[in-house]
Amino acid sequence: MPDGSVVRRDYQVHPGSVAVLALDDEDRVLVLNQYRHPVRHKLWEIPAGLLDVPGENPLRAAQRELYEEAHVKAEEWQVLTDVYTTPGGCDEAVRIFLARGLSEADGERFEVAEEEADMEIARVPLADLARGVLAGDLHNTCLVVGVMSALAARAGDGLDALRPAEAPWPARPFES
Numbered sequence: 001m002p003d004g005s006v007v008r009r010d011y012q013v014h015p016g017s018v019a020v021l022a023l024d025d026e027d028r029v030l031v032l033n034q035y036r037h038p039v040r041h042k043l044w045e046i047p048a049g050l051l052d053v054p055g056e057n058p059l060r061a062a063q064r065e066l067y068e069e070a071h072v073k074a075e076e077w078q079v080l081t082d083v084y085t086t087p088g089g090c091d092e093a094v095r096i097f098l099a100r101g102l103s104e105a106d107g108e109r110f111e112v113a114e115e116e117a118d119m120e121i122a123r124v125p126l127a128d129l130a131r132g133v134l135a136g137d138l139h140n141t142c143l144v145v146g147v148m149s150a151l152a153a154r155a156g157d158g159l160d161a162l163r164p165a166e167a168p169w170p171a172r173p174f175e176s
């Protein structure tokens with residue numbers, strides 16, 4: 001503990017994750033509707049995935065997830081925010097990126113399976129997602145944090161003032 005005492009705590013060790021708030025030129029966010037067995041519901045989410053390799057560059061992982069889940073690429077990348085999802089029981093750290101300048105990815109689509117096989121993809125106005133969050137209709141952590149962070153950034157210094165995509169991430173150090 002911070003004071004030097006020792007106590008026992010059980011928690012889940014997690015490799016870390018990335019998520020992508022992909023915002024198009026019409027102010028719409030790319031979202032996915034995917035079944036999540038632990039909560040027994042299909043949830044609207046933003047593209048996301050695990051850091052599969054220790055020290056993996058989070059930007060490359062985010063680009064991979066955007067390609068695999070939506071067959072989309074982005075020209076502009078910035079760090080939207082970093083968050084610990086459930087710090088009382090898990091050490092999962094998520095870096096949420098803002099991706100802009102969206103276009104269809106080249107090549108064949110990634111072959112999806114299992115819970116991704118029937119995933120629905122949509123583009124929803126950012127303002128509509130914010131209303132859905134506040135109405136209690138949207139529950140995915142990365143979507144909620146991403147949407148509200150984008151609105152806060154826009155209302156503050158603007159989206160262009162966000163950190164660069166390769167900004168240091170002390171929670172999950174990575175190689176450039």
